[in-house]
Each structure stands twice: as structure tokens, then as C-alpha cells.
Amino acid sequence: MKSKSLVFSGAAVLFLAAAIPCYAGKIVVEGSTTVLPIAQRAAEVFMNNNSQAEISVRGGGSGVGIASLLAGTCDIADSSRPIKEKELEDAVSRGKDPKANVIAMDGIAVIVHSSNSVKALTKKQLKDIYTGKISSWQAVGGGSEQIVVVSRDSSSGTFEAFGELALDKEKVRQDALMEASNQAVASVVAKTPGAIGYVGIGYIGESVKALELNNVYPSKETVLRNRYPLSRPLFMYTNGKPSGDCKAFIDFIQSKEGQALVEKEGYVPLG
């Protein structure tokens, strides 16, 4: 039995050794799905500009990224929220020093059909509309038509951000139309008189009307100054001040060229 079990365990260890990835010599970026498109696009361009650079980018969520950073299995943790108190306590107990690097701002605009007479909503009204407590525009000072709720599909970072910032993590009503892209949401809202939707701030166009929220209009300025309620900074966390390849990569994202990529992906550049 002894020899059998030794052979068995040895085989499993060999299997594992072959399966574990090697991190040496490259930057591993992991975390928020909201930050993922920026990180992926920036990594592509950065690697094109620097043939020696090797950057591996993966999602998983902000919590996964920060946990990996604290465990030492990634170099940069993408996060769409500040590090939590528990995570900080964990970091302190492990002797780690997570450092927030702001790389972009995220702002979500609430849009309606251009013929809609409603110009502004409160955050509470918006939540009630999306969770199904309000179903008619009349309840928020508009016409008598029914509200057609349009949302991003649940795999998108915008959906996740909207759920956190606007809905306090409550579920979107069951009859909402789920669209696969910001463009698709804008297009449905533009064609449907009773519709309401939400898109990244870069997708406000002439075919739809953006609403004020708590009396603040969604613009690059109000998002950048954190005045618009559905705005938040996006982070790349490093262990201590970024240095070496990590610093070069984060510096690139914060540069003019990197911020142009941020804007292209529908987020608000740092200005």
C-alpha cells in the first residue's frame, strides 16, 4: 500500500508542476471586469511599443484581483472600487502595502428618448424604475406612457457598476430588455419613446437625451470632479509604489496616449 500511495502522490505532484504557470519575467494583471477592456487594450499597445514586454491580463472581479495581489500571484490588481477595510487588514497582517493608482473615471449616463419631457430624476426614482416599483413616466412627472426599461446584459462591467452605484445591488426588474453593448442600448432607447437606458458617458449622442441625476448633468467635467452620482474612479493596485515594468505600464496608461485609449473604451480620461 505504501509504495502504491507514494507513486500515486508523486504522479499528482508532477501533474501539478506541469500545470502551474510561471510568472517570472512578465506582468500579471488581474481583477475588475470593468477595468478589463482598458487593461487589455493598453497591454496590446504597450507590448506593440515594447517588444520585450509581456503582459498577461485576466478578469475575475475586483475582489479576486486584490486577493491575488495580496497572495503575490499577480503584479497589478484592477479594481473598480477602493480596497475594502477587511482587505486592508488582511494586507497589513501579511506585511503588504497596497497602493491605489487611479487610471480613469467611470461615469454612467441615464438616457431617454429625445421626445421624453422628463429632464431629471433623483437617484431614488431611478432605482425604483429599474427595480420595478415605478412603471409609468407619470410617476416621475412625465407623460402617461409605460416605462420600457433597457439594461446592459449581466456580463458587462457597466451592468455591474450600475447595480452598485444606482441600485444598491438590488436586481434589475425581470421585464427589462437586456442589450449586449452601450451602442445597442442607445439605439433601442433612440427608437422607443417610453424607453430608459444607461450607457457609458462616452455614448451620449444626439439621438437620445441624457437626464440629470440629483440635479447634476452627466458630463466629463462632473464625472471627473466626482459630482455626478453615477461616477467612480477606476484603480490599478500595486504592492507598494509601482516600480520597474509595472511602473512603466501604469505610467503609460496615465499618459496622453493611454488616456486616449481610456476614452476610446468609453471611460472618462483623467484630463
Added chain:
Amino acid sequence: MKKRYLLLMAAALFVMASSLNSYAGEINILLDKLVDKGVLTPGEAQQIAAETKEDVRKEIAAGKSDTLPKWLQNTKLKGDFRLRYQLDHAKAANNATSNRQRGRIRMRLGVESKVNEKLLVAVGMATGLNEYTTSNKDSIRSTNQSSGSSWAKKPFNLDYAYAKYTPMPGFAVIGGKMLLKDAIWEPGDLMWDTDITPEGVALDISKNINADTSVFLKTGVFFLEEVSASNDDPYSMHIQPGMDIKINDALSLRASVAGDYFSVRGFTLEGSSVSNTGSYKSGDNSYAVPMANYTNIMPALELKIADPFKAFNLNVPQLKLFGEYVRNIADIDPYTGKSGYMLGFNLGYDKLVKFGDWTLKYNYARLEKNAVLDILPDSDRYEGKTNIRAHELALDFGLGENTWLGLDIYRAQLLTHPHAPSTVVQVDWNMKF
């Protein structure tokens, strides 16, 4: 002196925590003004705001870290208590019926402590009997303790004690008397009673292939008995490769094939429900000695569907459908069955965390006489015997944070004549902490 220091630290933390919001507000106003005057760009202001707030929070976290001893920060205490009323209704071969009513409790208390970043040690105690008795045939793997015996003190035994070494993410070595989930994955409990805590060494390995697919391997060698007069003690080996696939946002799949080998031929096994083919120990028919080594192959599948009734505007968070099949390929008694299967579903909430959360569970199990060793199956399903078929229907309803009511009904009978059907009804009040 120490007390005074702790009090001072606590007061300082309280003041810092309560003033953090107003402090952050003042920083924002100052940064706003600097942006207005063109001293800072809005981006620089965001960076400074983030850094300043986190520096303060880090100090608070460090303060907390300093006030608690290290071992306490690395130690977690957990437990649960269940109050149960159980009715066993059975019909014997001569059609005579019997009813047995029991008040039962289950108490489990566990401590786990991080020795360092990669090593965890856990120990758990639980109610239950550590010896097989003829009136409690399920006792060896059950954590239930029946009330009675003139209110005698009840045993509280070692349920698990293990060390788990995780040198890198996705690879863990577990040694000791471990939790079943660390060693084996099974969507239902056709073969393994979930209260079993195997003893030996196990490896738990997993690897992400891409964002939607990962593979895992569970394997281990376990001691079954220690026979002082034998050089070749009973043991078992387990190997289980499997895969997790996220098909889309609403649909995910877990599949595995397990292989188990039990070297048990000729040995008396504690906790046998005497339903396998076996030779009886002379003078004591409560033990059966297996006539062969058992080799089980068990494929299992679990399909998870999120929001399954979305189309009907019904808010049901999750539906799990599962199926498992087991076959013993050992050469034993050609006249009896050696296979079994279970089909079932779990509907409702994954965890019951508040009032009104609920879970409905149903499964149908069929387990032929020599399909699996009779020291393994769920002890509530026909006293853990093989040669049975059984329905189980269970409903759990959340009463509040960490507490819920449960109703579990088993309807089972033997596959062979006389069928001797039995019904077990369990009404539970669960609480965990």
C-alpha cells in the same frame, strides 16, 4: 497598564473612524479649490484623494492589527446547532407498523487557525456516538445525538482535525481527519454521507484553463481500520478528475468521474449497516465481513441555472439539476446488483441569509446491494443501507440571519421482498454562528 493601553488605542480608533468621513470631505473641498485654481488637474486630484483616504484607512487597519494578538487575528471560531424532531415510521415484513419518535440535537464547534500564509490547521468537535450500536445503526457517521437516557451527559467527539498546506493557489495537500468536501466532490449523497470525515492524505488541485473553464483533481489515500494483528490494513484510494464550465451567464456545469478502491476483503468494518453481501462474524450478526475488495466508478454531473424562471417573471435565484451513477466492478456475488444512481434538483437560494429565503430539494436514489460499501451512504436514508430505493424531499425556510427551519422527508424501501417501506420525517430548527 496593558488594559489602559488597549482602552486608549480603542478610543483613538473610534475617533479616527468617526472622523474619517468628515476628514475625507475636507480633503475633497481643498482639492476642488486647487483644481479650480489650476494648481492640480482633476486626475491628479483624484489620485491624491484616493491616496490620502487610503493612507488613513491603512493606519486604522494597522492600529487594529496592533491591538489584537497575532494568533487571534489568524484564528476563526465557527459552529452550528440543530434542534430536531424525528419520526420514523416503518412497516415490517408481517405488515406490522412501528413508530419511533426522537428529539435530537446536533452541535458542531470548529476552530481554524492560520499557522502561516500557506498552512492552516483546523479542528472540529461534534455530537454523535463514536460506536456502532444496534439501536442506532447510523451512529458512526451521524452527528445526531438523540435525547434521553435520563438526561445523561452526551458525548462530544472529534469530528475533524487536519492540516491544509497550500504552497500555491490551486494546489492543496490535506492530511488528518478531514472534511469530505476537501477530499471528494459529489453533487448528491448517493455514495458518501456528507457527515463522513475521511482520515488520511488528500490532494486538491485546480487550474483555470480560461475565464470560463477550469479543471480539478481530487485524490487521496485513506485509512479505514487499524488492525493490530495485520500487516495489510484496510484502506481506500480515491481519484477524481473533473471540470467546471461556465456556458454563459445563466448556465454552468460541473462534471467529474471518480474512481474509488477499497481494500477491505475479510476485514470487519465499523459502522456497517450489514446490507452488503458478506460473511457474518461468528456469534454476532451486527457485523458483516466484505467478501471482496470494492472498486467503484462514479460519474457525476451538476448543471446550475441562474434565474431559471425569469421568462415567467418568477424570482427564483437558482436551479441545480444533478445526476450520479455508481458501479462496483469488483468480482462479488453475481446474483445481486452492483450499481446505483441518483437524480435530483435543488431549487431556490444557495444560502439562507434572511427571512423568506428558501430551498426546495428533491432526489431519487436507487442503490443495489453491492453497489457501494454499506459504511458510506447517507445515514438518514434507510439507516444508511444498500439494496434500497428512496425519495427525499426537503424544504428549508429562512427565519432570519443565520437561522432557518427545515422539513426533510425520506420515503424508502428495500429493492427485494419484503420491501419493508419506511418513512422518516425530520423537522429542524437550524442556527449557525
